[in-house]
Amino acid sequence: MEIESLAGTPAIVTGVSRGFGRAIATALAGAGARVVGVARGSRQLDELHDELGETFTAVAADAADPEVAERLIDEHQPRTLVLCAGASPTMSPLQDQTWESFSQNWNVDVAQAFHWSRLALRGALAPGSSVIAMSSGAAVNGSPLSGGYAGAKAAVKFVADYAAIESERAGLGIRFVSVLPRLTPATDLGAKAVAAYADRQGVDVATFVNAGGPALTVEQVGRSVLDLAAGRQHGSFLLTAAGLAATN
Numbered sequence: 001m002e003i004e005s006l007a008g009t010p011a012i013v014t015g016v017s018r019g020f021g022r023a024i025a026t027a028l029a030g031a032g033a034r035v036v037g038v039a040r041g042s043r044q045l046d047e048l049h050d051e052l053g054e055t056f057t058a059v060a061a062d063a064a065d066p067e068v069a070e071r072l073i074d075e076h077q078p079r080t081l082v083l084c085a086g087a088s089p090t091m092s093p094l095q096d097q098t099w100e101s102f103s104q105n106w107n108v109d110v111a112q113a114f115h116w117s118r119l120a121l122r123g124a125l126a127p128g129s130s131v132i133a134m135s136s137g138a139a140v141n142g143s144p145l146s147g148g149y150a151g152a153k154a155a156v157k158f159v160a161d162y163a164a165i166e167s168e169r170a171g172l173g174i175r176f177v178s179v180l181p182r183l184t185p186a187t188d189l190g191a192k193a194v195a196a197y198a199d200r201q202g203v204d205v206a207t208f209v210n211a212g213g214p215a216l217t218v219e220q221v222g223r224s225v226l227d228l229a230a231g232r233q234h235g236s237f238l239l240t241a242a243g244l245a246a247t248n
Contacts, residue, residue, distance in 0.1 A: 003230050007032030011229070012078040012127060014063035014112060015085030017044035019187035020134060020221045024082050027222030028229065029055045036076050038063045038085065063109045073116075073124045080229045081125070083156075084134040085112050088189050089146035091196040095242040097147045105152035110213055120174055121166050127173030133160040140247070145196050153180075157236055161248070164234060177228050180247065181239045183215040184216040185209055192240040214241035 009029045010067040011028045015021035016037035022044075027166055036057045039045055045058035057076075061068045063085035063166045073081075087108040112125045113133050136143075136153035142148040160178035167174045185205070200207035209215055216239065224244050228237070236247040 003031040003226070006080065006226075008034065009079040010034050010036065010070055010076050011080040011082070012036045012038065012076060013082040013084060014038040014116075015134075016048060017041040019189065020218055021082075021084035021183065022048060022082060023218035023222035024225045025056065026052065027219075027226040028080065028082075031226055031230070033229075036072065036078070038068070038072065053098070063113040064115065066119075069112075069116045069119055070124070073119055077126065078129065078131070079126075079128050081116060081120070082132045082134070082225060082229070083113055083116055085109070086134070086189075088115065088192070089143075089149040090199055091145050091192055092147070093145060094147070102147040105147070105149045106155070107125050109152045110155045110159070113156045117159050117163040117176065119172070120176075121163055123171065125172075125174050129173075129230055130175040130177065131160070131163065132225055133157070133176070133178045134225075135160075135178045135236070137178045137180050137240075139180055140162075143193070145200065146193060161236065175232070175234055177234065178222075178236045179225060179228070179239050179244075180218050180236065182241075183212075186215060186218050216241050 011033040016025040017039035025035050025037045034055055038059045038061055042060045045060055049056050049058045087104045092212040133156050135157040138150035139154035139157050157178045160176045164176040183190055185191045195205055198205045224239055238243040240248050
């Protein structure tokens with residue numbers, strides 16, 4: 001369904017090749033936005049273009065590269081920017097991690113949030129624009145089997161929080177919002193994490209998932225981010241199957 005406040009406006013979504021990013025791009029395109037989708041995988045980008053049509057522009061690039069961020073913002077001048085790209089963490093306890101595996105989410109998830117948010121604050125985005133950073137419920141609850149993932153996602157939230165403060169101080173009129181989705185088996189990343197934690201507890205996946213109540217779906221994530229993009233909410237939001245709830 002087209003949303004008047006978004007119809008015809010440019011949006012950039014990173015990490016669109018799968019999971020939440022793909023669902024968010026689909027929701028924004030369905031609302032009438034002109035979506036630029038960024039991901040490393042050309043095949044997945046082509047598939048999404050076939051699905052969404054000419055309202056979607058595919059860009060095969062590394063979203064954590066500051067030169068990519070600068071080029072795409074300059075070229076497309078997004079009204080809505082959704083930062084969803086991220087590395088898949090290595091699912092192992094601390095003692096079985098290497099620093100390379102432990103830090104991979106810092107080098108992708110946090111680097112992406114930093115570079116794009118910094119550019120926005122330095123004048124790359126117009127007043128009235130929105131930056132929505134995808135964090136994780138792990139930022140609140142921790143995730144002992146995924147190395148530095150939880151800490152990196154907490155840093156993503158802090159980047160959005162700090163950017164919101166600077167935007168307000170400078171009167172930029174740019175919204176910065178972070179979304180913390182609860183763990184769900186609905187994505188490849190989430191399914192691997194669920195399987196690892198179920199195994200750690202000595203239960204099957206279905207038992208582990210059912211113990212947590214209704215599972216969040218990618219479609220719910222897409223709709224929730226769409227609501228944030230179309231609205232004027234500020235701050236940080238935990239996202240569960242029950243919906244969005246402000247964390248601060």
